[in-house]
Amino acid sequence: MTDPPAIHAEGVRRVFEARKGFLFNEVVRTEALKGVDLDVDRGEIFGLLGPNGAGKTTLTKILSTLLLPTAGRAEVLGLDVATQAHQLRPRIGLVLGGERGLYNRVTARENLRYFADLYGVPIETRAKRIAEVLDWVGLTEAADRRVEEFSRGMKQKLHLARGILHEPEILFLDEPTIGLDPKSARETRKLVRGLVARGVTIFLTTHYMFEAEELCQRIAVLSKGRIVARDTIGGLRRLVGGDRTIEVEGYGFEDIEAERLRHLPGVSRIMAEEFGPRLRYTLRVRTAELTADDLQNALPGHPELTVRERVTALEDIYLDLVEEEAH
């Protein structure tokens, strides 16, 4: 029998209700998730991207048994998150970003010992396991210092250590590098890659495109509670219209010239942005044939024209998808 996928979600909806008014008699409903379908394979790093308020944290909390879906069904490691949470919890880890979530007055080691006991790490291996994870996140020397003395980066590492303490099969990371300095963020990403090498499945939400691009095999883009795209980065590039992005910048373009660009061979999408008197057209291009000369020829009378080409980045894909959803 084959193992069930790490995550399988079908039509997951979540509605939040907030009571307002003097007597709390006004009910405001917000639909944070509007029917999310998702499959994550075992052993992969799956990235979930989306703007603020898209529903990323809500989905992470549902999958990690901290929140019940209003409708739909979600299974993690083949267990229903709503009805089999108690069987599932020992097998998953959750790391929420930020400085909260730790007992500040006690040491890092004591924090880990407490959670090791709650998670049932065997007593005979507890001390060794705590030492291992502290070493792994680089906090051995700070292990017996109070958490209140820690920097944000150190706290984030301690969150990560706590998340993997009980050797979960799947780890949910909700914006694990938010607010970290570049060095700490890089170290955190290195730790995440190390986890995958040990066979842990990672479900990662992030705002940072380069982070997702660097770490994730597959990515889903969540916007306004819906998954608007889900694929490998290559697949997403094809979805938004090509591997190549060409930017053309100049002054005083006519509408007809923009139309000419749009109809050049291989151009799948064109976007315009104004920078004071300057205008930039960004073109997504499917084929390799289109050259800078073709663009110069399409826009005669613009000697000031600047043409730049780059590989379509995840950030471009993300912005295309989110903006498309917004319209």
Next chain:
Amino acid sequence: MATRSSSRGRGLMASLRLAVLQFLADPQWLVPSLIAPVIFGLVSFEIFRGADPVFVLYAIIGGAMMSMWGQTLYGSGWATGQDRELGTLEPTLTAPTPYLYVVLGRVIWNTVSGLIGGAIVFVVVTVSYGRPVPLDNPISFVLLLVLVIVSLAAVGIVFSAAYVYTRYAGFIQNIGEFAFYVGTGCMFPIVLLPFWSNPVSLLFPPTWALDALRYAAIPGYGGLSWGFWGDLAGTLGLTGAYLAIAGTVFVRVERHVLEIGDLSDY
């Protein structure tokens, strides 16, 4: 994957240990646990000071209750409020150990620290009195004091569930604090209160336990009409009922907060 030896007892012990560590690490606890009982003892001694030698027993019970009720009952609920504030409620609830056992560990520590406070009050009042306290049966007095604090702890567990349920629990508890304190007879017997308030008081186990304590300690005490043994039975029955329903309450409250999704709010 490691073999897991998750047990509720282990979770309870871990919570108890953490409560002690946090207590030792935080100087703010010196005030309610060591300094306040001295003040409560002195205040209570002055309030009850009178010609009848039994006044000293009223002073000890009143002062001890002032100290213990805050430490045990209020502290148990507050610890869960602190979990909300620190953001530790979410990772604790995703752990396999049911949260009730985390609360129980804290309640045990709060009970012990409440008893220490009660002992300090006893010493302060006795020293202020300057003569031996007229206690006929010190062992039954201590046992009943323990029963009182266990009954307070039982209510504390339910209060703790309220803190998981809503971030406004502290607000509600603060409003009800004085009413609960007076209504359960912590300072003076409930027979001195208006009769209409008595049925409400009787819903709480500390009311019964305190009346039993006064019956046992104070010669000629005229409390609730069913007397010492009726009080004792009522205390045991209600405390047991509170502890029994706490499990169900926690399961329901946990389900509710997972539906509402406000665990990270404080």
